[in-house]
Amino acid sequence: MDFLKSGIKTVLGTSEPGEQPSAADTVEKLVDRVTSSTLLEDRRDACRALKALSRKFRIEVGAQGMPALIQVLQNDCQDSEIISYALDTLCNIMSSSEFDEEADNPTVTVNVGEQFTEMFIKTAENVTLVMGYLEEYDFRVRRSAIQLITILITNKTKDLQEIIIVSPMGVSKLMDLLTDSREVIRNDALLLLIQLTKGHSNIQKIVAFESAFDKLFEIVREEGCSDGGIVVEDCLILMLNLLKNNSSNQQFFKEGSYIQKLAPMFTIPPEIEEIGWSPQKVSNIHCMLQVVRALVTPSNQQQVIASCQKAMRSSRLLFSLCNILMSSGVPADILTETINTVAEVVRGDANNQEDLSKVLAPSNPPRPAIVVLLMSMVNEKQPLALRCAVLYCFQCFLYKNESGQTAVIQTLLPSSTEVSSLTTGQLLCGGLFSMDPLANWFSATALMHGLVDNVTQKEELLRVLLATAAGSPPISLLEQCTNLLQKESYKLQSKVGLLMLLSIWLSNCPAAVKALISTPGCVAYLIAKVCANEHDENEYLVQGLCAFLMGLCIQFNDNTAPNNKREDILQLIIKRIGQETFCTKLSDVSRHEAYSRASKTPQIRAKTSSDLFLDYEYCKMHKSLEASIVKFIGGFDVNGTDLTELTLSSEASVLVAQYKGIIRGLDTEICTLKDTVRHLEARNEELEKSLSQVQATNTQLSDQNLLLRAQLAAVAGPKNSSSDQQPLIQQATSSTSDPVHLENVRLTKELESLREKLTEEMRRSSGYADDLTKLHKDQEDLLELLTDQENKITKYAGQLRSVGIEVEEDVDVDVDVSEEKSDKHGEVI
Secondary structure (H helix, E strand, O other), X not given: OXXXXXXXXHHXXXXXXXXOOOHHHHHHHHHHHHHHOOOHHHHHHHHHHHHHHOOOOHHHHHHHHHHHHHHHHHHOOOOHHHHHHHHHHHHHHHOOOOOHHHOOOOOOOOOHHHHHHHHHHOOHHHHHHHHHHHHOXXXXXXXXXXXXXXXXXXXXXXXXXXXXXXXXXXXXXXHHHHHOOOHHHHHHHHHHHHHHOOOOHHXXXXXXXXXXXXXXXXXXXXXXXXXXXXXXXXXXXXXXXXXXXXXXXXXXXHHOOHHHHHHHHHOOOOOHHHHOOXXXXXXXXXXXXXXXXXXXXXXXXXXXXXXXXXXXXXXXXXXXHHHHHHOOOOOHHHHHHHHHHHHHHHOOOHHHHHHHHOOEEOOOOOEEHHHHHHHHHOOOOOOHHHHHXXXXXXXXXXXXXXXXXXXXXXXXXXXXXXXXXXXXXXXXXXXXXXXXXXXXXXXXXXXXXXXXXXXXXXXXXXXXXXXXXXXXXXXXXXXXXXXXXXXXXOOHHHHHHHHHHHHHHHOOOXXXXXXXXXXXXXXXXXXXXXXXXXXOHHHHHHHHHHHHHHHHHHHOOOOOXXXXXXXXXXXXXXXXXXXXXXXXXXXXXXXXXXXXXHOOOOOOOOOOHHHOOOOHHHHHHHHHHHHHXXXXXXXXXXXXXXXXXXXXXXXXXXXXXXXXXXXXXXXXHHHHHHHHHHHHHHHHHHHHHHHHHHHHHHHHHHHHHHHHHHHHHHHOHHHHOOOOOOOHHHHHXXXXXOHHHHHHHHHHHHHHHHHHHHHXXXXXXXXXXXXXXXXXXXXXXXXXXXXXXXXXXXXXXXXXXXXOOOOOOOOXXXXXXXXXXXXXXXXXX
């Protein structure tokens, strides 16, 4: 610190006799007064002066005065005025913003406040010292302490979070500030908690379980809900911090019925169209939508999402969101975020998806909300963010929704009834064949989601026929897609959309593969496209998509198309492209920036229209099939021979077959043993549960019995004092007119019955043990008999050999010539 002081004096210079004292000299004198003055008034005046100087000469005050200010906080805690001066001075020193007074000071850098913060928090006790002043009720002290902690957290978030979380009752002290009757204190506490809860799950959990949601909803209600001011926005931001990526708090929010409290806030009054949306109301609604999305975003745990989606339906929150969706006069950014929110509320939930399908727009005639949204998606005049939100909503509507997918594809198929209204199929086909490349991409991607994981609809879509020029026969939708793909005038973005659609269409669908490879010129176009020498990054992407489509034509080929069987296409790849080149082109897709961007989240995020190339579901399918296609293509030599099925000798084939049989037998045995183990484990678990229940019931009855005995002793105390008093249980039995004594008898009988059952079980177990012991003893006796028998046989065999009689060689006998040669009766053998 002395070195720092001397450096400051060297830069600023010191005053000569007769000259005006420099800032460094002035600060030094004031710091000396703070540390050495015995009078409180002198120290207070010096602190006041340091506070005034700290806005213009923060480096001087911070470098020389920080230890003195900490000393004040430690020693002068009884005087609120000097404490407030010290806290305010520290706030000025560590502030991250530049003051007007120091605009012309070249020594002040951007991160000077952060540097002083680092110096201050090196001693964790300094932070604890400031935290202690949060309990002071004096307005100046409490507010200054809040502001200082907020500055510290802003400058060094992670360090302060770790200090506060281990501080005794640290988070609790901060949460108590939300109940302060002074709104300024409460509002500053909100800002502090917003900074504190950023990215720290443990602090988020502690804050949530300190009744944060109850307090925040109470403040929001007092401030006017969505019509409130900036305080409502701050409450919602803090709520969002607590919920985002925190499954524990999400479950707590749902179980605490806070979704039911959130739902009424989305009710929009009818007069809003006339009075308009204020900027603050737009901000509040936007934050509310973010809170909803934090509960149902696809990155959350699936069980949390499902339970929150169910609660949002039962609380009519989804109904309110759909009303906003279909209202007029809604600001564009609110409409976009509402569409994204509805998307995630219905994603994968069959009931919510069905509810959305029934929503009608207030048009004449009324149209389904899905149709109205798709009209906006294919309209090139609509904002890009809105069109992306509609596509995301449509994708979420079809996600794991076979009935919804069927309904979309059915609108494309021929129908015997006249359809007068606009359908989703007509809109998607119109967008697919329009002159707007972005509409082509949106429509192809939307139609693709109608086919994801639905082989039935893939086959149904092959029946779709399109009318062409007058007098020409209709062509299939798939043929029209391949025709557009081969047009040079068709834009690159449009081709990407069609290639994704065709890839999803062909995966796991041999009928679609046969239809594609039977289309004239299609395979030749794909071969030529993959072989082309391109130098543009996006053209590499198209080549990779074409290679992947060819791979699907091989992998899901059922060999029913003449001249386009699996081996035929494989030969074309080997001879025209080369296996290594093909695999390289295929891997270009997963290396593209668009792939890494799209594969992160199902929501479509694009700053400009040129960012729209790949879709999340396509990336997911590409990732799952790319390796198998590469392995399949690489498993053949240049002549098309399968390298994984080399011819073996007859002896090797027999040996392999034997090993396979052994492995199958072992596998069957292992499966049987696993089933047995599972059965035994389940049985053991049942018995343990039963025993635990019996023990728990026994303990409960014993406790009740003891309680009743105590009650009886209290009630029948005077009677029990007589010399000929009978036992308590006998009194309970004789006094049948008293319900409490009767209850004791019943419980006693139940207890005795349970004891008898337990004794019976123990007796049976003991019997089993006795039987087992008996079996062991019998086994030991048998072994002794066998040993004795063997000894006798050995003895007799030796005797026979000694007299010249031959004995079988397998009898192992050690002949003892000195042994007696007579039986037990003394007769010579």
